[in-house]
Amino acid sequence: MKLYFSHASPYARKVRMTAIEVGLLDQTTLEVTDAWSAIAGLPDDNPLCKVPTLVLDDGTALYDSPVICEYLDHLGRGRLFPPAGPARWLALRLQALGDGLCDAAVARRLEVMRPEGQRSAAWIARQTTAMTRACTTLEDWTETLSGPVTIGTLAVATALGYLDLRFAEDNWRAGRPKLAAWFEAFSARPSFQATKAPTP
Numbered sequence: 001m002k003l004y005f006s007h008a009s010p011y012a013r014k015v016r017m018t019a020i021e022v023g024l025l026d027q028t029t030l031e032v033t034d035a036w037s038a039i040a041g042l043p044d045d046n047p048l049c050k051v052p053t054l055v056l057d058d059g060t061a062l063y064d065s066p067v068i069c070e071y072l073d074h075l076g077r078g079r080l081f082p083p084a085g086p087a088r089w090l091a092l093r094l095q096a097l098g099d100g101l102c103d104a105a106v107a108r109r110l111e112v113m114r115p116e117g118q119r120s121a122a123w124i125a126r127q128t129t130a131m132t133r134a135c136t137t138l139e140d141w142t143e144t145l146s147g148p149v150t151i152g153t154l155a156v157a158t159a160l161g162y163l164d165l166r167f168a169e170d171n172w173r174a175g176r177p178k179l180a181a182w183f184e185a186f187s188a189r190p191s192f193q194a195t196k197a198p199t200p
């Protein structure tokens with residue numbers, strides 16, 4: 001299998017963590033790809049030209065990250081996606097919130113990077129508000145994060161790691177002591193440590 005990824009992408013980090021957690025990293029060839037400048041390779045395999053994209057040995061390409069993670073979990077006989085029932089809905093809900101937090105953060109970053117005259121302050125404010133609300137909700141949900149490791153907890157951890165990478169000045173830990181303590185403990189996982197973006 002080949003995984004197109006970028007070091008900074010939180011969605012790709014979630015996939016790499018999944019591969020490690022279910023014991024499939026050694027069967028995965030990692031190909032660093034800049035989705036924004038790729039003109040061959042990634043767009044041939046994924047018409048959306050996004051990372052992460054996983055290409056199976058028969059040429060089938062899988063995207064986006066929830067699909068890839070569930071595939072890897074199934075192949076590796078992992079337990080990151082519990083069977084249908086309350087535990088599964090909780091894991092998927094947490095994944096949706098973690099991924100949605102990333103969506104807002106990525107959208108804000110892209111807007112901030114536009115030339116000054118083209119930026120929308122209202123758009124940046126909307127994404128920032130969504131990020132703040134998501135972090136506050138996660139503080140309220142900390143007890144649900146403290147159970148077994150699932151795709152939900154991986155998604156939340158990678159989202160918070162992305163905030164540290166791109167929006168450290170937001171200081172998401174302020175006023176959220178339970179979430180900060182959970183993240184501190186979760187960050188020690190080898191899969192999280194092994195997938196840190198290299199410092200520029």
Ligand SMILES: N[C@@H](CCC(=O)N[C@@H](CS)C(=O)NCC(=O)O)C(=O)O
Nearest residue numbers: 009011035049050051052064065066
């Ligand atoms: N929902 C997708 C999001 C993937 C995504 O947006 N990846 C970004 C990098 S962080 C990307 O490749 N962007 C390129 C583009 O939007 O053209 C997933 O979960 O995989």
